Every structure is written in C-alpha cells, then in structure tokens.
Amino acid sequence: xxxxxxxxxxxxxxxxxxxxxxxxxxxxxxxxxxxxxxxxxxxxxxxxxxxxxxxxxxxxxxxxxxxxxxxxxxxxxxxxxxxxxxxxxxxxxxxxxxxxxxxxxxxxxxxxxxx
Numbered sequence: 001x002x003x004x005x006x007x008x009x010x011x012x013x014x015x016x017x018x019x020x021x022x023x024x025x026x027x028x029x030x031x032x033x034x035x036x037x038x039x040x041x042x043x044x045x046x047x048x049x050x051x052x053x054x055x056x057x058x059x060x061x062x063x064x065x066x067x068x069x070x071x072x073x074x075x076x077x078x079x080x081x082x083x084x085x086x087x088x089x090x091x092x093x094x095x096x097x098x099x100x101x102x103x104x105x106x107x108x109x110x111x112x113x114x115x
Contacts, residue, residue, distance in 0.1 A: 010072055017079045031080045042069040
C-alpha cells in the first residue's frame, strides 16, 4: 500500500501479526497507528471514487484497493482484540471434530460392506 509517498508492506505486516501468539503493547500501538493510516488512505480512495472522473478500469481497480483496505482494517482490529485467534481455534476444533466423524463413518461403511 502506498500512502503519502511512503510504501507499506501491508500484507506482510498482517501475516506476521497473525503468526504471533501474543502481542506486545508496542505492537498493539503500531496496529492502532496502522489502522489510522489505512483508514485515511481508504477515505482518500473513497473520495476519489466519488468525485474524480475515472475510467471503468480505474474505478474497478480503486474499488478493489478500497475493499482490500477495509479487509485489512477488519483483520487488524480482530488481531488486536484476539478474536481472530479465537475464531481460528474454533474453526480448527470444528474441522477436527468433523474429520473424526467422517473417519468413523468410513470405518462403519467399510465394516458393513465387507460382511
């Protein structure tokens, strides 16, 4: 992402944060600053979409960029609050439960068909 002449490796930053088990107060502070920067860029893009004469291709590109920025803001807020880790764990638990159920069904199927 580029904002005010500076480039920010947003995708890499979000990915690094997702991989961390716990965040330090400094990291949480940087997340807040990052959210502020992304929000400002998103508002800038939104204003450009509303007011600037754009080709269809430029408008689509700007729309997709804005959608990506909004997703990044949501991800960062979820990382900061810890809900992303919680949701991920819940999903993994459900997935593992389903795998066990599927394995049991297959074993029962094999047992019944081999009689």
